[in-house]
Amino acid sequence: MDTTTISQMAHLGAGIAIGFGAVGAGLGIGFATKGLMDAVSRQPEVAGKAFGFFLLGAALSEACALYAFVIAFMLLGK
Amino acid sequence: MEHWVYTFYINGHAVSVNLDTIFTMWFAMGVVIAFAILATRNLSLIPNKIQALGESIMKFFYGTLDTMIEGKNREHVPLVASLFLFILTANLMGQLPLRIIHLKQGEIASPTNDINLTAAMAVIVLLYYVFMGIKAKGAKFFIHDFSFTGIVMALVEVLEMFTRPLSLAIRLFANIFAGEILVSIALGSMAYFLPLPIMLFEILVAFIQATVFMMLTIAYIGSAVKEEH
Numbered sequence: 001m002d003t004t005t006i007s008q009m010a011h012l013g014a015g016i017a018i019g020f021g022a023v024g025a026g027l028g029i030g031f032a033t034k035g036l037m038d039a040v041s042r043q044p045e046v047a048g049k050a051f052g053f054f055l056l057g058a059a060l061s062e063a064c065a066l067y068a069f070v071i072a073f074m075l076l077g078k
Numbered sequence: 079m080e081h082w083v084y085t086f087y088i089n090g091h092a093v094s095v096n097l098d099t100i101f102t103m104w105f106a107m108g109v110v111i112a113f114a115i116l117a118t119r120n121l122s123l124i125p126n127k128i129q130a131l132g133e134s135i136m137k138f139f140y141g142t143l144d145t146m147i148e149g150k151n152r153e154h155v156p157l158v159a160s161l162f163l164f165i166l167t168a169n170l171m172g173q174l175p176l177r178i179i180h181l182k183q184g185e186i187a188s189p190t191n192d193i194n195l196t197a198a199m200a201v202i203v204l205l206y207y208v209f210m211g212i213k214a215k216g217a218k219f220f221i222h223d224f225s226f227t228g229i230v231m232a233l234v235e236v237l238e239m240f241t242r243p244l245s246l247a248i249r250l251f252a253n254i255f256a257g258e259i260l261v262s263i264a265l266g267s268m269a270y271f272l273p274l275p276i277m278l279f280e281i282l283v284a285f286i287q288a289t290v291f292m293m294l295t296i297a298y299i300g301s302a303v304k305e306e307h
Contacts, residue, residue, distance in 0.1 A: 056293060059253075059286045063245070066252035073255075 010078035017075065021068020028061025081192060082183045102176075102189040106168040110160070135163075142293070147300040154299055157206055161199065162292040165190065165250065169284030172258055173277060188254055196251040200243035203295050208239070211302030219302065246294060253287045 036054040040047045081096040117132030125133060139159050143151040172188030179186050189195050211219035221232040257280040264273035 055286055056290060059283075059290045060249075063249040063252065066256050067248055069256050070248060070252045073259075 007078060010075045014072035014075040017068050018065075018072040021065045021072075025062050025065030028064065029058045032057040032061065080183060096192055096194065098186060099189050099192040099195055102171060102186055103168070103195060106164060106171055106189060109167050110163045113163075135159075143296060146293075146296045147303065154210075154296070157202075158292055158295055158299075161203070161295060162288050165199075165291055166284060166288040168195075169254055169287060170281065172254060173261075173281055173284070187258055190250055190254045191258055193247060193251040197243070197247040199250075199291075200246040203246060203298065204239060204243045207295075207298045207302040210299055214303040242294075242298060246291065250287055250291055253283055257283055 032054055035057075036050055039050045082098045083094050084097045085092050085094045087093070113128075114132075117128050120126070121129060136155075136159070139155055139162070140152075143154060143158065147154065168188050168190045170188075172191065176186040208219075220235070222228050261273065261277055261280060264276045
């Protein structure tokens with residue numbers, strides 16, 4: 001393959017990488033929000049404490065999408 | 079997004095340093111050191127404003143350490159507190175309008191958008207918790223008992239010594255890097271005040287990422303020094 005084709009394929013790969021990465025992170029944050037809602041509706045007085053843990057968990061699962069983002073950015077440079 | 083790379087040679091070996099990262103890192107460190115000096119100067123029983131702020135920050139670290147590490151945990155405060163304060167200052171620096179200062183190459187942004195800095199901090203955390211684990215448990219830190227499960231667990235823990243710093247470094251770096259790209263895209267494509275919510279979100283991300291780095295550090299130290307039953 002010549003350089004142009006490789007570059008096009010790399011751009012396509014970048015799109016695929018960030019897309020599939022975002023699926024997982026979206027699912028993770030969705031589950032985290034579900035857990036927060038469950039906890040708060042059962043025990044409204046723990047809302048503040050639960051929200052801190054929710055932010056922590058959401059940040060941890062969001063990081064997975066950002067790993068994909070780093071890979072996508074590396075592919076864009078090809 | 080590119081860095082101001084300066085290359086020099088030691089015995090013919092090329093050594094590259096990112097000058098903009100070094101400059102912003104020393105700036106962030108200077109801010110933290112200045113705050114620490116100001117907060118601990120003229121200590122009194124009835125604290126003035128900045129001392130009260132410093133005391134509430136220390137109370138936050140003590141509370142977090144108490145919930146995650148049992149027993150003697152005050153000895154970990156220096157590392158944990160300086161990591162948190164440095165990362166927080168560094169992340170928030172990216173939201174300052176420092177980019178209007180033009181360098182020869184690169185730009186002045188937060189130092190944590192350089193993976194070398196975050197990797198260095200992750201390696202420091204790795205060395206610290208391995209040292210603390212060896213100090214607390216001796217050789218038992220590496221291998222708990224000579225059985226099949228024990229050896230497999232020891233191998234998994236050796237693997238974790240590589241994956242933990244890797245994930246720590248890439249998580250912080252990617253969050254800040256993606257945030258800066260997001261803000262620059264928003265500034266380029268949206269009119270007037272529309273990028274403002276994204277920039278506010280980036281400030282939230284700065285706090286969360288500093289907290290996540292600190293929490294994971296505490297969790298790793300806690301799992302290293304925990305007594306086995």
